[in-house]
Structure formats: structure tokens, C-alpha cells
Amino acid sequence: MHTLALDIGNTAVKAGCFDGPALREMAAGLTPASTRELVRRWQPQHVIVASVAEAAVLAVEEVQDLVPGQVLGFSPGTTPVPLRNAYATPHTLGADRLAAAVGAAALRPSQNTLIIDAGTALKFDLVTADGTYHGGSIGPGMQMRLRALHAFTGRLPLLDLPGPDATIPLVGDSTTGSLLSGVVNGAVAEIMGLIDQYRALHPGLGVLLTGGDAAFLAARLPARIFVVPELVLLGLNRILAYHVEE
Numbered sequence: 468m469h470t471l472a473l474d475i476g477n478t479a480v481k482a483g484c485f486d487g488p489a490l491r492e493m494a495a496g497l498t499p500a501s502t503r504e505l506v507r508r509w510q511p512q513h514v515i516v517a518s519v520a521e522a523a524v525l526a527v528e529e530v531q532d533l534v535p536g537q538v539l540g541f542s543p544g545t546t547p548v549p550l551r552n553a554y555a556t557p558h559t560l561g562a563d564r565l566a567a568a569v570g571a572a573a574l575r576p577s578q579n580t581l582i583i584d585a586g587t588a589l590k591f592d593l594v595t596a597d598g599t600y601h602g603g604s605i606g607p608g609m610q611m612r613l614r615a616l617h618a619f620t621g622r623l624p625l626l627d628l629p630g631p632d633a634t635i636p637l638v639g640d641s642t643t644g645s646l647l648s649g650v651v652n653g654a655v656a657e658i659m660g661l662i663d664q665y666r667a668l669h670p671g672l673g674v675l676l677t678g679g680d681a682a683f684l685a686a687r688l689p690a691r692i693f694v695v696p697e698l699v700l701l702g703l704n705r706i707l708a709y710h711v712e713e
Contacts, residue, residue: 471511472703475518483700484509506533515707517541517562549709551599563699564592568600570702579669586678612650631683655687
């Protein structure tokens with residue numbers, strides 16, 4: 468069965484084309500027009516749409532006529548998922564966070580898992596072995612930190628992150644080097660410190676890394692942290708299958 472998962476984020480629209488549970492194709496940076504073209508080409512029987520953006524660039528109604536089956540608009544506060552949601556305010560929970568948690572539970576069933584989503588924000592989310600999503604934390608992502616340092620000071624330059632293979636000094640000997648050291652090494656130290664705290668509470672905890680900056684961070688983190696770029700899309704497809712199966 469062909470299905471399509473659409474993840475409308477703060478900075479990009481991503482899509483996953485699935486044949487059952489298998490991800491066959493990923494696309495990013497989609498526009499409403501290119502998304503509709505993808506729907507026509509992939510011809511999914513069912514579609515799930517999730518958005519954390521303030522204004523969705525693609526509404527459920529815009530693809531409904533192109534799909535013979537269900538077009539599910541995913542809302543964490545009201546859409547049932549194959550996971551117990553212990554978040555105290557589910558109506559304020561980001562769709563990407565809950566979808567990633569569902570994806571993590573599917574990849575690592577009956578295991579404690581910490582999800583790190585390194586994107587616009589740096590998010591940590593915990594799923595325990597009993598299939599419960601507990602929540603986590605939200606902080607500024609690396610690009611946001613760089614922009615904030617420029618915006619809230621008088622003379623610090625606006626920088627972009629370098630390539631994944633760039634060497635980031637611990638001791639910056641220039642303003643550029645110092646900014647990158649503070650943002651990148653600070654983010655890495657934050658990640659490792661929080662992992663240690665979570666593991667103290669949940670021995671044997673596994674860690675999954677996703678998000679736009681995952682590849683950049685992967686080379687700076689221990690090998691036992693597994694990068695799953697498609698985690699949110701996998702979770703969305705699992706949620707869709709849960710509803711189609713009902």
C-alpha cells in the first residue's frame with residue numbers, strides 16, 4: 468500500500484513516500500505545487516499531514532481530491548497514536564515531537580529511548596520501555612543561537628554553520644572562531660550532559676538523533692548515538708497505518 472507522510476516544519480516541508488512500512492523516497496524543501504505533483508506521481512492511497520508552522524503552507528483539503536483514501540490531519544491533542552501520551556498539555560505539543568516519539572518506539576520497541584531533534588530548536592524527548600511518551604525539553608538550535616548573538620549585540624557578525632567536516636576549535640583565536648566554539652561546543656556539551664542525566668535515571672537508554680543539524684552534530688558525538696534523519700516521517704507513517712488499520 469502506497470502512503471505519503473508530509474511534515475510541515477518551521478523552515479521546510481518534507482515528505483516521505485512509503486510502500487507499507489518501507490520508506491521508498493524522501494523529499495525536502497517542497498512548495499504546495501511540488502507537493503501536489505509528488506502526490507500525483509506517487510499516487511498514495513492514504514496521506515498524513517502534520518504541521519508545526521504557524522500557517523500551514525498546504526492544507527488537508529488541497530490534497531484530498533487527489534487521494535482515494537484517507538487524508539489525516541495529525542493533531543497531537545486529538546489524534547490517537549500507538550503510544551501512551553503522558554504529556555500534561557497535549558494540545559500544545561508539537562506534531563513533530565510526538566511523531567518522532569512514535570517512530571522511536573517503532574524502531575526500538577520495549578526500550579528506553581531519548582530522541583534528540585537538532586533543528587530550528589534543539590529538542591529532547593523521552594519514550595520509556597512501557598510505550599509511554601513523557602516529554603522532554605526545548606532549547607534554541609545552533610542556527611538560532613548564532614542569529615541571536617548577532618541580533619542582540621552591537622558588533623558580533625552573523626555566521627552560518629560551517630560544513631560537517633569543519634574543525635571547531637575549543638579556544639577560538641578570532642571572533643568567528645569564538646562564536647563557533649561557543650555555539651557548537653556548547654551545544655555538544657549540552658547534549659552530552661543531558662544524555663548523562665537521562666541515563667542516570669534510565670540505565671541502558673538508547674539515543675536517536677534527527678533534524679536538520681543531525682549530520683553536522685553526528686561527527687562530534689559518540690558513535691553509540693544513532694542518526695535517523697527520517698524519524699519524524701517514519702512516525703507519521705506509523706500513525707497513519709494505525710488509523711488505516713482501525
